[in-house]
Amino acid sequence: MGLSRALWFSAAVVAVLAAVAGAQLSPAFYNATCPALPSVVRRGMARAVRREPRMGASILRLFFHDCFVNGCDASVLLDDVPGNFTGEKNAGPNANSLRGYEVIDAIKAQVEASCKATVSCADILALAARDAVSLLGGPNWTVPLGRRDARLTSQDAANTNLPPPDASLSSLLSRFSAKGLDARDLTALSGAHTVGQARCVVFRSHIYNDTTVNATFATDLRASVCPATGGDGNLAPLDPQAPNAFDNGYFRDLIARRVLLRSDQELYGAAGNGTTDALVRAYAANATAFAADFAAAMVRLGNLSPPAGKSGEVRLNCRRVN
Ligand code: HEM
Helix, strand or coil: CCHHHHHHHHHHHHHHHHHHCCCCCECCCCCCCCCCHHHHHHHHHHHHHHHCCHHHHHHHHHHHHHHCCCCCCCHHHCCCECCCECCCCCCCCCCCCCCCHHHHHHHHHHHHHHCCCCCCHHHHHHHHHHHHHHHCCCCCCCCCECCCECCCCCHHHHHHHCCCCCCCHHHHHHHHHCCCCCHHHHHHHHHHHHCCEEEHHHHHHHHHHCCCCCHHHHHHHHHHCCCCCCCCCCEEECCCCCCCCCCCHHHHHHHHCCCCCHHHHCCCCCCCCHHHHHHHHHHHHCHHHHHHHHHHHHHHHHCCCCCCCCCCECCCECCECC
């Protein structure tokens, strides 16, 4: 076989393997059919974050919760239909917690106005999450596109797949590994907790019962926002120093043991894993290294695809199947 034939052959093998793996996403997917897409999404996110900076954090989390349940297929956006369909919105980790659905609706309406029935809700969410991070001062990256929207999902899948706030390090590692994501991805992606808020009900046990939390930090929170009983919905910032700035402050909080979630503190100082400790120290010391690893891990998170055989659709309304 001549060199050019050999090259052609290996390129063809790579293309076939990519197709089999379902990894056909491409940043150019809508170049011909919806060239305005990136600017429409960017404008919608800029408006939402200007109105309420926390919305950047909420959209980023929405994307994570979408991708971790049967891949990034906008399944999380489907409304329940009483007596007929129970989706993910009322699963334990999502109910009274996930937010930003209206922002995606508004962007979808804008996208439909210029590119009818062309762009999936899953792709809009992937672009919106990228814009959320960069609008809050974090890294930018190129988003591969071409996802399809799910026609079905289940509340059970959300309850089983999404990690709980009391997860141990080994549980976090195995949940991420089940998605093909390693300790570096877990640590970098957890850096998303440098923005946004959490409710007392999810961090109460950490600040009352754990010995791994800074005592002054815990005492202050107990007195100010999170009583031993009641006040479940009271909010505190995940990174108190700069709740709306996408920086590496979260990793310094971990080293100082001043974080809200037990699952977060597990990344640093938990028995038995030096890997995440070393990554936390590296990201705390080097904002550029964190930004680069976070962006790369977001692309990998965004590559999680629905199980084979699910072809999906381009939903017209993100809240229901066509
Ligand atoms: C590693 C396992 C993770 C666990 C156990 C976890 C858990 C949580 C919990 C319990 C909250 C507070 C929810 C509430 O009180 O209503 C939260 C908030 C948040 N999470 Fe995570 N999370 C994890 C990973 C991630 C990842 C990978 C991302 C994104 C890449 C992310 C992004 C966020 C954001 C931005 C918020 C704040 C949302 C807002 O203010 O609306 N989380 N997370």
